[in-house]
Amino acid sequence: MNRREALAxxxxxxxxxxxGANLFLEGxxxxxxxxxxxxxxxxxxxxxxxxxDTILPxxxxxxxxxxxVGAFIPVMVKDCYTDxxxxxxxxxxxxxxxAAEEKFGRGFQALNAEERTALLAEIxxxxxxxxxxxxxxxxxxxxxxFKQLTLLGFFTSELGxxxxxxxxxxxxxxxxxxxxxxxxKAWAT
Numbered sequence: 682m683n684r685r686e687a688l689a690x691x692x693x694x695x696x697x698x699x700x701g702a703n704l705f706l707e708g709x710x711x712x713x714x715x716x717x718x719x720x721x722x723x724x725x726x727x728x729x730x731x732x733x734d735t736i737l738p739x740x741x742x743x744x745x746x747x748x749x750v751g752a753f754i755p756v757m758v759k760d761c762y763t764d765x766x767x768x769x770x771x772x773x774x775x776x777x778x779x780a781a782e783e784k785f786g787r788g789f790q791a792l793n794a795e796e797r798t799a800l801l802a803e804i805x806x807x808x809x810x811x812x813x814x815x816x817x818x819x820x821x822x823x824x825x826x827f828k829q830l831t832l833l834g835f836f837t838s839e840l841g842x843x844x845x846x847x848x849x850x851x852x853x854x855x856x857x858x859x860x861x862x863x864x865x866k867a868w869a870t
Contacts, residue, residue, distance in 0.1 A: 717767050720755035725774075729754045731790055732777065733831040735797040742845040745835045753834035754827075765820055773823020780804060842869035 719725060730751025737745040745751075758770050781789040784803075785796055792800065801824075808822035815821075835841040842848055846869035 717755070717759045717771065720758060720771070726751045726755065728774070728790060731797070732801070732827060733834070735794070735801050736828055736831045737835050738794070743840045745831050748835050748838040748840040750831055750834035750838070753838070754830045757830055757833070762826075766826065769820045769823050770826050773827065776823060777804065777827075836869075 720729070728751075730746035730749075733745035733750040733754070734747075737750075739747065758767055762770065778789055780803075781787065781792060781800055784800060785792055789797065789800070804824045805828070808824040808828075811822040812825055836846065845866065847866045848869040
C-alpha cells in the first residue's frame with residue numbers, strides 16, 4: 682500500500698475528505714508564506730499540540746499530543762496548504778487565543794481541560810454553521826482546518842494506527858464477511 686492509498690483509507694474511515702481532495706490528488710507541492718515559519722517555533726508546536734489534544738484527548742488510547750500532532754500540523758500547513766489556507770490557519774491561531782482571553786480572561790494554554798473543551802465546542806459549532814452556509818469559493822473556517830489536521834495527523838501516526846485502530850503488521854488473507862461486534866475498533870491495515 683502506498684501513502685496515497687493509506688490517506689484515502691483514513692479519509693474513508695473518517696467519513697469524507699480530510700484535508701481536501703486536492704491534497705490527495707496533488708500531493709504537497711505548494712510554497713509556504715513567510716508567516717508559516719513561525720509555526721515551527723517550540724511554543725507554537727506546544728500550543729498546537731494542546732489544541733489537538735483537546736480535540737482528541739487521551740482515553741484508552743493515547744491523545745493527539747502524545748502522537749506528535751503538534752509537530753505534524755506545521756509541516757502540513759507549510760507544504761500542502763494554499764496561501765489562502767495558510768493565512769486562514771495562522772489567523773485562526775490568533776482568533777482561538779483571543780476567544781480564550783475574551784471568554785475566560787486568560788490564554789488557551791492557561792485554561793483547564795473543561796474550559797478548553799467548552800471553548801472548542803463553542804468554536805466548533807460556529808465552524809459547522811460557517812461551513813454549511815459558506816459560498817463555494819469562501820475559505821474554510823480555521824477550526825475546520827485544525828480538526829482536519831488533527832484527525833489526519835493522529836490516525837496516520839504510529840500511535841493512532843496501532844493504539845486507536847486495530848492493526849495487524851502483516852495482514853493475512855481477505856475475509857469478506859468478517860463478523861462485526863459492536864464497539865470494535867476500525868482497521869488501520
